[in-house]
Amino acid sequence: MAELIPAMINLYHRAGAPPLRTMEGHAGSHGELPHSTIHRILHGKAIPTKKQFIAWIETCGITSGKDRIAWLRAWGRTQEARLRKAAAARTPPMWNAVTFTTGREAPDGKEVEQDAA
16 A cells, blocks of 8 residues: 555546545545545545545546556555555464474483474
């Protein structure tokens, strides 16, 4: 999202920076792209849903053709990166679970294991 939000803001300005309520009205059904969400996106405080993203680019004049395809691909790449980052944050590093044998024996004759961490 680090690159997509600034690109969305740039697109908004290239479209003439329409009033937020005008964008909201052009976005279609009630609540699809609320003016409050538009404001939060413009100030880097919100990440749009896919539906909101599509409404944004359409409201800014990207309705068909290669430009629309490029914007949708950018959305997809951004979402994939976001999901990978979230998954990596939830997956503990493998070395945390590793134990290895020290090669030494405990007084009871058993081999001593030690955590790698």
